[in-house]
Amino acid sequence: MTTRKEFLRTAGLAGLAGIVLPGTALAQTKAAPAAATGPGWADGSRLVVSVSMQFEAGGQPDRPESPFPQNMLKGYKDLPAATWYAYGYTEGIPRMLDNWDKHGIKVTSHMVGSAVEKHPALAREIVQRGHEAAAHGRDWSSQYMLPYEEEKKFIADGVEAVRKATGVTPVGYNANWLRRGDNTLNILQELGFLYHIDDLSRDEPFITKVNGSDFVVVPYTLRCNDIQLVAGQWFSSDQFLQQIKMEFDQLYEESARRKRMMSISFHDRIGGTPQLVKATSELFAYMQKHAGVAFKRKDDIAKMALADKGTVRE
DSSP: OOOHHHHIIIIITGGGSOOOOTTSTTTTSOOOOOOOOOSSOTTSOSEEEEEEEEEOTTOSOSSOOOSSOSOOOTTOOOHHHHHHHHHIIIIIHHHHHHHHHHHTOOOEEEEOHHHHHHOHHHHHHHHHTTOEEEEOOSSSSOOTTSOHHHHHHHHHHHHHHHHHHHSOOOOEEOOGGGOOOTTHHHHHHHTTOOEEOOOOSOSSOEEEEETTEEEEEOOOOSTTBHHHHTTTTSOOHHHHHHHHHHHHHHHHHHTTTSOOEEEEEEEHHHHTSHHHHHHHHHHHHHHTTSTTEEEOOHHHHHHHHHHOTTSEEO
8 A cells, every 4th residue: 555655755745846837036146156165164065054844743732823813712622623733744844855855955853752753754754755754742731930940841742742653852952933942052051952043133053052061053034934925915926935045145145154054844734734835846947046055954064063163152
């Protein structure tokens, strides 16, 4: 019997191959000529692209945020919203995984503990296909207001869910909507984390001191984020594609003179839709025509930052 992944590989993704259609923004734009690598990255990369794939579907509360109006009577479950989230693990992540393979890139997947507990095989597949499993809390709730020990347990429970499913202990962290609290970094360091992403302040990784020791920040993005722009109903897929391309072009230009990192974020039930996977395939094909562009997992970026004496320190 054909498995879901086999079906996606042989049938579902056949129509999503990275063919740039005439008339699209990327089809009309020629790739920049080959250029020497810039001075910023120790491994010789000119521009590093950091891709996030959020694994949240299945870990959402009973009445979650969704494209549906928040007008239901109290005491009732939002059943249509539940199906919107279910798309993330039935279709979205499998489709994105095949797209990452197609372009030969590795990404970081921020995994909600309760989502992983419901779909451990999918979490395991993400790791088996070479991607990073990072932590994203025990469930989809806020932690910034929790007392120290409660927040520590909240984070540790999420880590254990990922470790149990994948065999990997996460070293990177992402709080719900980036809202960490005053104690979060101390807790992360105490639990053995290497980095967090809950910061929008730079276009390159930097090092901060936590309890007197180095801790890496690998900045996140709202500008190149499908939940903010597409699910928020601001942009269509082609507008999203054009926005990210413009961001890439500017950062690539700057990377000739200084260290630059581009962050892009996709969520299971949004970035895994056919239209966004098609757009992403075109986008990555465009990026990979540029000399010195390297797609890297966030744990690898953090390790490079720690080893590089030129990394910005705050």
